[in-house]
Amino acid sequence: MPEAAPKLARYLPILEWARTYDRSVLASDLVAAVIVTIMLIPQSLAYALLAGLPPIVGLYASILPLVAYAVLGTSRTLAVGPVAVLSLMTASAAGAVAAPGTAEYLEAAVTLAALSGIMLTVLGLLRLGFLANLLSHPVISGFITASGVLIATSQVKHIVGIEAGGDNWPAMLGSLAMSLGAANPWTIAIGVPALIFLFWVRSGFGRALTALGLPPRAADIVAKGGPVIAVVLTILAASLLELGAKGVDLVGAIPSGLPPFAVPSADLSLIERLWVPALLISIIGFVESVSVAQTLAAKRRQRISPDQELVGLGAANVASAFSGGYPVTGGFARSAVNFDAGARTPAAGAFTAGGIALASLFLTPLLSSLPVATLAATIIVAVLSLVDLKTPAQLWRYSKADFAAHLATIAITLLAGVEMGVIAGVTVGLLLYLWRASRPHAAIVGRVPETEHFRNVERHSVFTVPHVLSIRIDESLTYLNARWLEEYVLERVADQPEVRHVILMASAVNEIDASGLESLEAINHRLGDAGIGLHLSEVKGPVMDRLERTDFLEELNGRVYLSQNRAFRELARDDGSGSAEPDDMARGLI
């Protein structure tokens, strides 16, 4: 059935690229997979730590999800796995139902992945990807900045070796300040140099490698492996100096082996408490992933399908849940590395999964002496690059409404946590949008002398007559502004008692919904009661087609004119006196 293939390929993108898979593509994908694997191992462990989970869960979440995305995702180069923001959101949601370290906590994290996977898949199948639009850029950027600050703050305790807590940012700072006296010097001796080294790897390492003669692109890729160097060096330090006995927190024994296959529990009371955070995790994860995927696809003039991406990410999360993992999505840094390293198909992701599987089989014993401070330093360096201090000033200059949404998101995220932060940002953004949508632009217009053009009376010197009121509506008439239209027209009429004809110039009205129609009917009846005619001009074809399916045109207390000019010319003559108009008026009119 060769005809079925393109249609099927829409839902199984693997059919698209697997047909032309050959040895040269395989070679490119394998190189990329090795590089991403090296980068992903410390990241997976670190993000699991951030999520409050055993480090091995980070590896589990980096195997099957990558295979599932390779089969169902549409991006050729997206690298799926645990990411910082979703790890923080998982910690927040799971922490609300259980204590970290307990079996219930792990169960909550797995349930979040399962719920999020189902939600993403359903949203994709129902083609509801547009819901992600509710997160405006200022809200996302505020959320990412605030999350970065929260995450970095939460890791400081591991760098200095103390216990600290706190539900919100001020509380976290306070708790840190109070326990700082108990800092462990050995932990600091590992954590602070690791932090400095990793910052330098980000900023100066690549340049140093180039100076040593490495080609710039290769230097850049090797620099991304910096965390592996930090991991190896600190494992050696911890083993040789026996730092575990000196109070330095180590990762400890990690059970080696492949992830367990386990059906996630379907505990209804747990689902009831986790569905809201799962929905937020789904939407945040989707937005982060789809923008990375779009950026990379555009560079090679490829396409992604956002609705199919929902299905791909949904499958990845379901796979994560079935293999004891937690919520995953496409990460920015590792996808860029995958792209730069030359990945050409999603098979690179599947090969990365193989690499991680090998690591969890054979490398885990080596990781038991890894200081937690190293992982914390990895996280801090990764998330501080997310903190964006330029955006607030840019938004302030560009749009006060967007600035308000941005600031509200940052403030609420820092003070009330990630979930409330997202909800507040979406709500503020939506309210500001609805407020603007409920007050669209309209203008009283008059005729520009010696032309047939009608312009705003406030901006141009135009010709009008007192008994005709011409209103140009610069927006579609929907339920959000229907009430506004009634008020606007009736107030203008109340202001101008001589008015006997109102012309609504509909040249910019692309749609009239049922509420807009009902408002027009109400305006028509009210003007009719006051003895005033209501006329329309320049109604667009599709709008007119729909109006003709109603009684409105029959009940209309006036006429529909093809052009504003004709409407004005005809109605301006009807000054109520029944006699011919004075010469000067006629001059303006004809």
Next chain:
Amino acid sequence: MPEAAPKLARYLPILEWARTYDRSVLASDLVAAVIVTIMLIPQSLAYALLAGLPPIVGLYASILPLVAYAVLGTSRTLAVGPVAVLSLMTASAAGAVAAPGTAEYLEAAVTLAALSGIMLTVLGLLRLGFLANLLSHPVISGFITASGVLIATSQVKHIVGIEAGGDNWPAMLGSLAMSLGAANPWTIAIGVPALIFLFWVRSGFGRALTALGLPPRAADIVAKGGPVIAVVLTILAASLLELGAKGVDLVGAIPSGLPPFAVPSADLSLIERLWVPALLISIIGFVESVSVAQTLAAKRRQRISPDQELVGLGAANVASAFSGGYPVTGGFARSAVNFDAGARTPAAGAFTAGGIALASLFLTPLLSSLPVATLAATIIVAVLSLVDLKTPAQLWRYSKADFAAHLATIAITLLAGVEMGVIAGVTVGLLLYLWRASRPHAAIVGRVPETEHFRNVERHSVFTVPHVLSIRIDESLTYLNARWLEEYVLERVADQPEVRHVILMASAVNEIDASGLESLEAINHRLGDAGIGLHLSEVKGPVMDRLERTDFLEELNGRVYLSQNRAFRELARDDGSGSAEPDDMARGLI
């Protein structure tokens, strides 16, 4: 301080009309007040019954609230008091926290009035009246229809004298059907004739009075007094035939006297459980009232101020709470009677309050023999006129999206109650709106031969060149459609590999918010990576002013052209060959 007066009058509308109050206005207002009082007494008792409250509470809610609205409301003719839909919503909300007839139930009703009063006032002071726009006409009309059906069904038991319950419509019907065997013949003998009489009063009584020689307007007003006739006749019947002893449910002893002045309890746990229904009651009440007020104001070319109306209705509800009443708003039927009877200022409302106060002092002993069936008949006749069976068919013809919102509201209201119905309607309406807003109209355009106009390539026979893609965007760029724009532009480019220049024609773009700007930047970078120029044409002045405050124009990988024609002419020449273009192409271009 004469200058202060107009500003103060904006917040105290009484200052506006009281200055010109004279004896002729007083006479008009008094006549209207007498007529409305006669109409309001049975209505108040009936709606209190519907709300599950003692009948006297209906009278309480018809005294102080009217005085408060007279001072602070902006409509000259709105008649405030208990209405059917809010009574049903009160019954639903109070019934969820206490059993009808208990002190807790009454406390819940009073708390609802207090909360609703505070919410309305705050919304008014913050000028948030636009939130009422979220209730589209199809949602309101669906809600009113479904409420009418629920209310009428809930009263059938009183007409036939049985006990019945049910949380939703099917359950109510089932409960009625099961207990129908226990019907009381004496109750039916009162209820059914009362029902038939009241239906006839609505439809034929006015005409009969006109036939008897009464002027049509007077006949119409007297017909509105029909319920009073039914009340008097059934009281006589009940007293003479001693129907109370025969199992007919009577109103019973009503404590006479003025309403108690009582500070509503501020029980936090009660407030926590009632704030959502109170918010819905506020918004539904406001929408109902403001549309009545606008209709009546327009008839006399008067104005109302929606934000001040919120304050007026808020004060009325606070007054209701302080005098043992329940939520009130402006009612349609009684406001129309007030208007027709010649009310000229809100003082008519204050005089009506006086009339109701006299009634509660002196008439209540006469009402104790009133059969409940009479009140139920009053309610049924009033609410069945709200049921609107034409709207669904009209909406189906006019707009499938509006039809969907209407039907969802009716179905959820009947099956899951009034609160879920309103929430579902608002949600469905908003989702459909956001869905449309996220997919605005755009078109690939080409030049109409021998003109400088650019039109949709799909509708017109126009001139294009393969290496220039001109896209006209017919909508402002906001966060809701920012992602769409990226996808749309990048997909068009992916479809047409020869493209070397993209022109976005921005003639219909009234605004670009921060997300729209960021999408333009992303498009610019992605096209730049692919070696394609991005150009803008016909950018509006205010939009350009804001763009100039950003780095976008410097980073733009192309130019901004004043006209689409100039952009196309210039870029079409750049076919990448560097040589002069062939003659036939030049002919099309210059």
